[in-house]
Amino acid sequence: MNDRYELWTPAQAVDRLAAELPGGRADAEQVVASYLRDATGAHGRPSSGWHLDEFDLDDARARFGWVDFTGGETVAAARTRAGAAAIAALREARGTSAITERDRLAGLHSDAEMWGYRAHRVGLDELTNRTACDPQPRLVIVARERSHREATAAHDARVLAAEATAEAAALDHRTDQRPNHGPDTTEHQDDEEDRVNTPDDGHPREDVCTDERSDRGRVLDEGPGAFAGGLWLTPDHAAEGGVWPLTEAEMNRVCELVRQTQADAVELAGSEERPAGRAPAADVDGAGWER
Numbered sequence: 001m002n003d004r005y006e007l008w009t010p011a012q013a014v015d016r017l018a019a020e021l022p023g024g025r026a027d028a029e030q031v032v033a034s035y036l037r038d039a040t041g042a043h044g045r046p047s048s049g050w051h052l053d054e055f056d057l058d059d060a061r062a063r064f065g066w067v068d069f070t071g072g073e074t075v076a077a078a079r080t081r082a083g084a085a086a087i088a089a090l091r092e093a094r095g096t097s098a099i100t101e102r103d104r105l106a107g108l109h110s111d112a113e114m115w116g117y118r119a120h121r122v123g124l125d126e127l128t129n130r131t132a133c134d135p136q137p138r139l140v141i142v143a144r145e146r147s148h149r150e151a152t153a154a155h156d157a158r159v160l161a162a163e164a165t166a167e168a169a170a171l172d173h174r175t176d177q178r179p180n181h182g183p184d185t186t187e188h189q190d191d192e193e194d195r196v197n198t199p200d201d202g203h204p205r206e207d208v209c210t211d212e213r214s215d216r217g218r219v220l221d222e223g224p225g226a227f228a229g230g231l232w233l234t235p236d237h238a239a240e241g242g243v244w245p246l247t248e249a250e251m252n253r254v255c256e257l258v259r260q261t262q263a264d265a266v267e268l269a270g271s272e273e274r275p276a277g278r279a280p281a282a283d284v285d286g287a288g289w290e291r
Contacts, residue, residue, distance in 0.1 A: 006053065010036060010127040013052040017060075023074035029124055030075045035060040036126035041136045049130030063148050065155025066118060079119050086115035114147050 008016065014028040021027035036050050052060075067078040093108035234250075 007051040010050055013057060017057060021069055022072045027075045031060050031064050033124050033126050034122050037122050044135045045133045047132035062152040062155040065151035079121055082115045083119035086112045086119055117147055
């Protein structure tokens with residue numbers, strides 16, 4: 001797209017588009033005339049005649065996304081193919097039951113209408129007509145919209161694929177141009193890895209051991225009060241699996257024993273470290289804890 005915004009007459013738009021299409025000017029005339037014909041039907045023709053910009057040409061190309069321009073297919077050949085597809089859909093619909101295969105029959109009718117719309121060769125009067133007119137009703141709106149929708153999706157998919165291919169090629173080109181530092185770089189990387197894996201004392205780190213025991217095995221090894229899977233468990237050979245979750249009363253008892261054990265440890269540490277002549281701290285929590 002140019003940096004400067006431009007408007008072209010239909011003839012100028014045909015000239016710009018003709019160089020890109022396999023059929024040259026004949027293809028460009030059909031693409032632009034079809035685009036303007038749909039625009040006139042939907043919006044009417046302006047009093048000064050139609051003018052197009054780069055966005056209009058992009059939209060016109062997308063609406064003909066069902067034509068294999070990249071494979072060398074011309075619009076005339078594509079319209080012939082569309083006519084054959086419409087006839088095939090009608091023939092298949094003739095032998096389809098409207099009672100037992102209603103959805104399939106509706107799909108075949110839709111296919112016939114869409115391919116019939118694509119097979120229709122439009123006149124070139126929109127390229128030269130400058131007479132203003134009101135919107136003109138079209139009897140093939142559904143087929144036209146479906147054709148535009150599917151053709152635009154196919155066009156966008158091809159554009160995205162081309163952009164992805166170009167990006168991958170550019171990435172490969174940058175990778176090939178990356179400088180090769182030779183064996184010295186490899187040795188330097190090995191030294192860095194050794195420095196990371198070796199602590200300051202000069203001894204390599206040992207692999208960290210992970211506890212791969214199951215929850216049941218851990219409970220059986222640790223005994224009563226083991227914590228596993230979010231529960232406090234205790235071995236119980238009479239229970240299924242050999243373990244049993246602690247009840248609320250048992251948990252309260254365990255908590256009480258833990259508090260008492262910690263209180264005894266604090267009291268013992270205080271009696272051993274307290275200077276002579278200092279009074280013991282007040283028991284403010286009722287369990288021997290100092291604030």
